[in-house]
Amino acid sequence: MHYGPGSTWQLNGPHRIENLDCLNISVTTEHWTDEIRNSYAVNYANGVLRRKFGMTGMNASPSGLHVYPKAALALPWKKLNLGKGERFVRKVDFRVDPASPAGMMDIPAHAK
Numbered sequence: 001m002h003y004g005p006g007s008t009w010q011l012n013g014p015h016r017i018e019n020l021d022c023l024n025i026s027v028t029t030e031h032w033t034d035e036i037r038n039s040y041a042v043n044y045a046n047g048v049l050r051r052k053f054g055m056t057g058m059n060a061s062p063s064g065l066h067v068y069p070k071a072a073l074a075l076p077w078k079k080l081n082l083g084k085g086e087r088f089v090r091k092v093d094f095r096v097d098p099a100s101p102a103g104m105m106d107i108p109a110h111a112k
Helices: 034-053 067-079
Strands: 091-096 104-111
Touching: 034 067
Parallel strands: none
Antiparallel strands: 091 104
């Protein structure tokens, strides 16, 4: 079995798959640690607080006392789909560039 360079990525990091000239099988898995779960809850709650209440400059650390109230906000918001119907604007600020060492090139952000 061959594990090529970059067979793991940092959380939320961009990645790409390079298929070689043989049989290629891709398997996607999720692995949740307490830190990842807390980071997800904090980032999700920060997004809700930013969109609904205009709050900015919030703590995004996955540890500390702020994690508990943010997790308490994030869980029902997501599970009960309280944000249903909100329009999410995705901004693209890169394009694929196989000639670049990173495989991508920065471009001015635009809505997709």
